[in-house]
Every structure is written in structure tokens, then in C-alpha cells.
Amino acid sequence: MDRVFIRGLKVDAVIGVYDWEKQVRQPLVFDLEMAWDIRLAAATDDLMHALNYQAVTEFIERFVREQHFQLLESLLERLAEALRKEFGMPWLGIQVEKPAVVPQARAVGLYIERGDELAGDNR
Numbered sequence: 001m002d003r004v005f006i007r008g009l010k011v012d013a014v015i016g017v018y019d020w021e022k023q024v025r026q027p028l029v030f031d032l033e034m035a036w037d038i039r040l041a042a043a044t045d046d047l048m049h050a051l052n053y054q055a056v057t058e059f060i061e062r063f064v065r066e067q068h069f070q071l072l073e074s075l076l077e078r079l080a081e082a083l084r085k086e087f088g089m090p091w092l093g094i095q096v097e098k099p100a101v102v103p104q105a106r107a108v109g110l111y112i113e114r115g116d117e118l119a120g121d122n123r
């Protein structure tokens, strides 16, 4: 299926298992790939039929700023679930990086996929 993507979305979050991490905001960087059949949007040239990447971006910013978790796992699982519920994409792959928190590494993080990429694909 076609995909809409967002790359390098930076959002500051309260996240982490250590006490000091609960007192500060740290940058997180998100990358998303979202399955979406773009043919109706292309045929009508109407944003209403598109998966609006600006709306998805703003949803992620709000969600991440409002929720406080210890683990990236908790954040990413709930964010993926909330995105699918809000926007109805049949599948998404989402990655979160925590840059510069582990000094030996450029970034650490997770990547998950949720949903069925081929659901409703009848091309």
C-alpha cells in the first residue's frame, strides 16, 4: 500500500526511569511510515481524503507533551494505538530515538509496527 511519512519530528518529553529524568524535558525524535491509499486524495485533489501529515504531527506533539512515562516502550505503544484510533491508518511503523542520553551511542530507541499493511488494499 502507499505510505505517508514523517521524518525527524523532534518533541521534548518528560521520559525516563531515573529520578533526574523526571525533572527535565529531553528531546525525542520520531520517524513514521503510515499506510494510506492515496488514490482518492489524488483523484479529488482534496485534503479531506488524504492522511494529513500536519494533523498527525500536531497530534504527536500534544500527546507526547501531555503524557509522562518511564519507558520508551510505554510511550510508543500508546502513541501507536492513539494514532490508529484517531486517524484510522491500517498500518504504521513508528520509531523513537532518544539522542545523546547514552554517551557511547549517537542515539538509542525503538521501532515498532502495528496493524495490517494490506487491510483493504484491493489494487
Ligand SMILES: Nc1nc2c(c(=O)[nH]1)N=C([C@H](O)[C@@H](O)CO)CN2
Residues within 6 Å of the ligand: 015, 016, 017, 018, 021, 070, 071, 072, 073, 098, 101, 102
Ligand atoms: N528498552 C529501554 N531501555 C532503557 C530505557 C527505555 O525506555 N527502554 N530507558 C532508560 C533510561 O531512561 C535512559 O534514558 C537513560 O539511561 C534506560 N534503558
